[in-house]
Amino acid sequence: xxxxxxxxxxxxxxxxxxxxxxxxxxxxxxxxxxxxxxxxxxxxxxxxxxxxxxxxxxxxxxxxxxxxxxxxxxxxxxxxxxxxxxxxxxxxxxxxxxxxxxxxxxx
Amino acid sequence: xxxxxxxxxxxxxxxxxxxxxxxxxxxxxxxxxxxxxxxxxxxxxxxxxxxxxxxxxxxxxxxxxxxxxxxxxxxxxxxxxxxxxxxxxxxxxxxxxxxxxxxxxxxxxxxxxxxxxxx
Numbered sequence: 001x002x003x004x005x006x007x008x009x010x011x012x013x014x015x016x017x018x019x020x021x022x023x024x025x026x027x028x029x030x031x032x033x034x035x036x037x038x039x040x041x042x043x044x045x046x047x048x049x050x051x052x053x054x055x056x057x058x059x060x061x062x063x064x065x066x067x068x069x070x071x072x073x074x075x076x077x078x079x080x081x082x083x084x085x086x087x088x089x090x091x092x093x094x095x096x097x098x099x100x101x102x103x104x105x106x107x
Numbered sequence: 108x109x110x111x112x113x114x115x116x117x118x119x120x121x122x123x124x125x126x127x128x129x130x131x132x133x134x135x136x137x138x139x140x141x142x143x144x145x146x147x148x149x150x151x152x153x154x155x156x157x158x159x160x161x162x163x164x165x166x167x168x169x170x171x172x173x174x175x176x177x178x179x180x181x182x183x184x185x186x187x188x189x190x191x192x193x194x195x196x197x198x199x200x201x202x203x204x205x206x207x208x209x210x211x212x213x214x215x216x217x218x219x220x221x222x223x224x225x226x
Contacts, residue, residue: 001170034212036154043203043219044146044154049212087154091210094167096144096156 002027002090006099013078014107021102023071023088032092035064035073038085038101047086048073080106109133111204111217119198119224125191129204129217130184137162137182142207145178145189147200148219155200157189159207194224 003026013019023033031051036044046055048064051071061076075082083106088099115127129143136143144159158168158178168176172191180187191198201221205213 043216046214095169098154101153
């Protein structure tokens with residue numbers, strides 16, 4: 001099973017600043033990685049697939065990078081509505097696995 | 108636009124079987140081009156993939172749940188279902204159904220259904 005590790009666990013950022021979230025895979029997953037935004041009471045929302053491709057309707061301030069075992073989600077110029085928990089998930093191999101999440105708080 | 112909707116009992120007794128159905132509109136569960144899956148989130152915890160299947164193809168399950176989980180499909184109703192046997196309080200969670208391409212991210216999600224295991 002591929003273990004996904006996210007850091008930091010919590011990130012506190014002022015509006016307008018940028019945020020960098022990290023995700024590490026225990027084995028190479030090529031670029032088979034997605035990033036999701038999860039708000040309380042809502043379904044997860046796919047932000048990024050294939051490590052760096054924005055999903056339909058996702059603002060350009062969200063960007064993804066990386067390959068192999070190291071991945072990054074960057075949120076530039078944070079807005080209040082970006083307050084959420086962000087999860088990475090590998091789809092390179094079964095079983096599908098998620099990281100533990102990074103909670104982004106807006107100061 | 109593809110839409111998924113979970114339905115089923117919100118309360119299940121310990122040791123009994125949890126059953127949920129996902130109704131699909133705007134897409135077909137008989138498509139072999141996509142996987143249909145279940146994911147859950149226990150209160151205060153992260154997301155956990157339960158299992159996925161593709162019509163006419165393979166089914167895959169989380170190793171930690173494999174002995175208790177079955178995912179099945181009813182193409183005549185355009186629905187797929189989840190059964191989890193011998194439930195305990197640890198199975199209390201919001202359960203989501205979703206669609207994803209082979210080796211692809213979970214692109215479409217249902218709104219989720221809270222299932223509480225309690226006597």
